[in-house]
Amino acid sequence: MSRPRYRFGEFVVSPARRVLLRGGREVPLIPRYLDLLLLLLEKRRVAVARQEIFDQVWSDVVVSDGALSQAVRTLRRTLGDDPREPIYIRTVSRHGYQFVHASVVEESEETPLPPRPAPVAAPLAMASPDPFEAALSQLLGPASPEDRREAAETLHALGTEEALRRLGARPGHEAARALMRETRWDVAGSASVPLLGEPGSMAAIRSLVALRLRMAARQVGKRWAAAAGGGALAGVAAGLIGGTVVLLAPGSTAPTTVPIAYALVGAVIGGLGAAGVGAGLAMAEALARSLRGLALVIFGALGGGTIGTMAHLMGNWTVADLFGRDLSAVGGGFEGLLLGGAAGLGYALSTPRPGGGMATPRGWQRAIVALATGACCALAGVALSLAGHNLGGGSIDLIARTFEGSQIGLEPLSRLMGEPQVGPLTRAVLSAYEGMLFGCGLVLGLTRRLTPS
Secondary structure, three states: OOOOEEEEOOEEEEOOOOEEEEOOEEOOOOHHHHHHHHHHHHOOOOOEEHHHHHHHHOOOOOOOHHHHHHHHHHHHHHHOOOOOOOOOEEEEOOOEEEEOOOOOEEEOOOOOOOOOOOOOOOOOOOOOOOHHHHHHHHHHOOOOHHHHHHHHHHHHHHHHHHHHHHHOOOOOHHHHHHHHHHHHHHOOOOOOOOOOOOOOHHHHHHHHHHHHHHHHHHHHHHHHHHHHHHHHHHHHHHHHHHHHHHHHOOOOOOOOOHHHHHHHHHHHHHHHHHHHHHHHHHHHHHHOOOOHHHHHHHHHHHHHHHHHHHHHHHHHHHHHHHHOOOOOOOOOHHHHHHHHHHHHHHHHHHOOOOOOOOOOOOHHHHHHHHHHHHHHHHHHHHHHHHOOOOOHHHHHHHHHHHOOOOOOOOHHHHHHOOOOOOOHHHHHHHHHHHHHHHHHHHHHHHOOOOOOO
16 A cells, blocks of 8 residues: 655645655755654654664664754754744644644645656755755754754755765865764765774864764763663662562571661662762763774773772771771672673664664663663673672772671671672672673663653
8 A cells, every 4th residue: 555645735745756855846855854854743643662663763773862853953943944843843842843833734645746846945046956955054053953953964964975066176075074074874875984094084083083072971871871871779678678588598697787887888889889880981982983892891801990099099098097997809890891791792782773872772772772682791790700809899808807797798698609708609699790780781871862842
């Protein structure tokens, strides 16, 4: 069954001819934006969720929420719509978008249409007969960042190689080339945009790095806090469960408040660790394109190692100054480095993105990513324990044995495992348990899609 043609106001959208007409004249539109308009028209009786839009319109490429927002802005400008008093496209807060025009007529594609005149009117250069020059003028001119990005995407849709040939060495070509390099991932079928060996290559590379750093700063600010929250909740769960087991173990003399104490310590350790690793992973996703997997491992390790070293130094200094005890054997930088790298590896393997970009798995896929990352962290935890290093539980036990009279040690847990005191088996099981929960909590926080209202 063929798709119908849509008529509303002075516009006609033809799925068969792949055109948007206004008053019988074709309005140039990026193919993916036309796909978005068709989806909203087809499902105009309901609000279309952002995730469904990504699945339908951007199914072959990973993009950020900003790409969808830009597409909607372009459609509104093309249709002459006002987002504050929408006639065509309404934003549904924290959900998606809906086509709300009161009179949409569906008609057969067999109904004759006027012959195509020369293209006119569009968001780019209303009167220009050359769409390349119109887009290049907007890309190189004093336009807003959103308009310049739209111009770069339009040039990719028209033809990347021809656009680059025409761009040449015009004034401002370095920043324009960098933006085209960045936006090529958002337009299916785009050709590559080389920087090295081109005029002003170093300036173009600097522009690209600055552009990605600005994007990274925004993404890290949004996602690291969510990752830290996920890690903190995982730490609370680990502490409550572990503390309860210690409390109920045969021969335990632990006070009834030990689960709460473990939960508080777990929240701090898990939250800090996930903040560091999550910031590293978010930075890697924002900066890396072609080497996303390697970047996730490296940045995850750097984030975990940095926060682990800082926490270790501050904690050890505080305890040494206040109580005169040396806690240098408590886990820190190396443990964070290995755990962060393992989290990056699990996350990269379970969210392959050949074109880079932010992973936003949903439903069961999100659970699978969390479990895969948790499994890698669990293996890293076991490796650390076998090498004599401590994660959260081992560090708590070490602190308990350092302070005489402490009742929060893990001896009751070790006896359940057939060891008279905390030994290799207890440390390995405990580290695997902590690593699994840490990885799961980190990813569940990190992959929470934060959509603008």
